[in-house]
Amino acid sequence: xxxxxxxxxxxxxxxxxxxxxxxxxxxxxxxxxxxxxxxxxxxxxxxxxxxxxxxxxxxxxxxxxxxxxxxxxxxxxxxxxxxxxxxxxxxxxxxxxxxxxxxxxxxxxxxxxxxxxxxxxxxxxxxxxxxxxxxxxxxxxxxxxxxxxxxxxxxxxxxxxxxxxxxxxxxxxxxxxxxxxxxxxxxxxxxxxxxxxxxxxxxxxxxxxxxxxxxxxxxxxxxxxxxxxxxxxxxxxxxxxxxxxxxxxxxxxxxxxxxxxxxxxxxxxxxxxxxxxxxxxxxxxxxxxxxxxxxxxxxxxxxxxxxxxxxxxxxxxxxxxxxxxxxxxxxxxxxxxxxxxxxxxxxxxxxxxxxxxxxxxxxxxxxxxxxxxxxxxxxxxxxxxxxxxxxxxxxxxxxxxxxxxxxxxxxxxxxxxxxxxxxxxxxxxxxxxxxxxxxxxxxxxxxxxxxxxxxxxxxxxxxxxxxxxxxxxxxxxxxxxxxxxxxxxxxxxxxxxxxxxxxxxxxxxxxxxxxxxxxxxxxxxxxxxxxxxxxxxxxxxxxxxxxxxxxxxxx
Ligand SMILES: Nc1nc2c(c(=O)[nH]1)N[C@H]1C(S)=C(S)[C@@H](COP(=O)(O)O)O[C@H]1N2
Ligand SMILES: [Mo]
Numbered sequence: 343x344x345x346x347x348x349x350x351x352x353x354x355x356x357x358x359x360x361x362x363x364x365x366x367x368x369x370x371x372x373x374x375x376x377x378x379x380x381x382x383x384x385x386x387x388x389x390x391x392x393x394x395x396x397x398x399x400x401x402x403x404x405x406x407x408x409x410x411x412x413x414x415x416x417x418x419x420x421x422x423x424x425x426x427x428x429x430x431x432x433x434x435x436x437x438x439x440x441x442x443x444x445x446x447x448x449x450x451x452x453x454x455x456x457x458x459x460x461x462x463x464x465x466x467x468x469x470x471x472x473x474x475x476x477x478x479x480x481x482x483x484x485x486x487x488x489x490x491x492x493x494x495x496x497x498x499x500x501x502x503x504x505x506x507x508x509x510x511x512x513x514x515x516x517x518x519x520x521x522x523x524x525x526x527x528x529x530x531x532x533x534x535x536x537x538x539x540x541x542x543x544x545x546x547x548x549x550x551x552x553x554x555x556x557x558x559x560x561x562x563x564x565x566x567x568x569x570x571x572x573x574x575x576x577x578x579x580x581x582x583x584x585x586x587x588x589x590x591x592x593x594x595x596x597x598x599x600x601x602x603x604x605x606x607x608x609x610x611x612x613x614x615x616x617x618x619x620x621x622x623x624x625x626x627x628x629x630x631x632x633x634x635x636x637x638x639x640x641x642x643x644x645x646x647x648x649x650x651x652x653x654x655x656x657x658x659x660x661x662x663x664x665x666x667x668x669x670x671x672x673x674x675x676x677x678x679x680x681x682x683x684x685x686x687x688x689x690x691x692x693x694x695x696x697x698x699x700x701x702x703x704x705x706x707x708x709x710x711x712x713x714x715x716x717x718x719x720x721x722x723x724x725x726x727x728x729x730x731x732x733x734x735x736x737x738x739x740x741x742x743x744x745x746x747x748x749x750x751x752x753x754x755x756x757x758x759x760x761x762x763x764x765x766x767x768x769x770x771x772x773x774x775x776x777x778x779x780x781x782x783x784x785x786x787x788x789x790x791x792x793x794x795x796x797x798x799x800x801x802x803x804x805x806x807x808x809x810x811x812x813x814x815x816x817x818x819x820x821x822x823x824x825x826x827x828x829x830x831x832x833x834x835x836x837x838x839x840x841x842x843x844x845x846x847x848x849x850x851x852x853x854x855x856x857x858x859x860x861x862x863x864x865x866x867x868x869x870x871x872x873x874x875x876x877x878x879x880x881x882x883x884x885x886x887x888x889x890x891x892x893x894x895x896x897x
Contacts, residue, residue, distance in 0.1 A: 375448020382494025384563030391570025400469030466491025477709025590658035642694030682730030750817030
């Protein structure tokens, strides 16, 4: 019964109780920092949703800025360690950093509320700077971070105030209550009716209510913002698209293109297994009804193409293997798909290329730029403006509604996803994104071969063992693959047939394996007679070299 304590002797705070109360207050303060930060991010998300600008959401803008500033070695490391999950890892890291900063701000807010408010304002400024320096930024993109910072500051102020008043009451309350006075009535302590003095002390309840309110703002803002951002979703538009039949069908893939060995890589990569490499933290959602491709720069007649115009071109279907410059010796950042698209050469010729131009600087809807030598588009190879992949519209992650595909060049100098702009220019005039970060401006794919089976560190039975793998030298073709066990002689592998020069090529050999530990090696020779380099070089600046080897155990 509360009445009993009210008439008892005034409660004296023991040192232990004081220590416990202090710890509790610090925890509450730290939690307040996290709640205020959550409210800030939730409000910012809502503002981004209202604006329909995912790239202006502070976490995503800062993450994207981070990607742009990431040095080469770290980017290669991230791709090597995390592959397609590199962006998830980045976002988790960012969220962890924000949480720690928020805890610190909360703790600081107990003694120095002005500092913690200034801290929130500083985070807002970082968000604004990140959003405004995106290549596709508009002035309005500053709004989400600004709104977030203001809401966060307001939330933190409320939380500090309610905590302070609770602390004051915790000190004065017991004495006043002992005298039968209510410390929490407005206008100072007054006597209050006995029946109201029940339940949780109202001061602490008020802190909890404020905290819950702030958490509510965070959750509602975050969820509503996410829902609003889905307005821009183009999956249903994509699902409703019917692709025209190609005027130029693909050459049939020869029956033996797939070598028969358990665990072997499929000759055609399904779209869902196709590697993905790009800098997009938020996938661009480009509506084909609003999409246009501009061809301009050093041309006689600038061209603007709509998606309907693209569908009306004489489309061709081609099997082409893409490869990433970040692929390491033995790596799997490559995939072979059947692309449907319009040949790029006639489109460029329609615009009329002026003398002196040697580069196509392509640009995506998210502001990425890639440099492609003009001669590789005009020399008769199947350089495509692709809109279909493996019989379907391009998946959103692979460039919907349109991307470039140029056989023989690494992706970063040819395979522009979500492409919206082609500028005819010169290498001396314009530098693309990765060139500014130390990669070569031109990068033909280097001859590559790898052993797919047996897998590294596998254990196999002595006797006849199938050794098989994949080799590529797009647009030059693979003319030979040799393999070697330990330091034995180099022996030719059997090459599988291919539909043309632009896909990878599988190979297989039979090995009479004796018990023990063995090293298998392979190397390919391309259509110009040049053999893959033995020398190990890293992916930057223009693609890795070196012979692939695997160590296995034979029992
Ligand atoms: N818009 C855009 N296009 C891009 C990139 C990018 O970051 N943004 N990355 C390029 C790189 S480095 C590669 S290897 C290929 C990968 O294409 P994929 O993801 O469809 O396999 O896309 C290229 N096109
Ligand atoms: Mo790449």
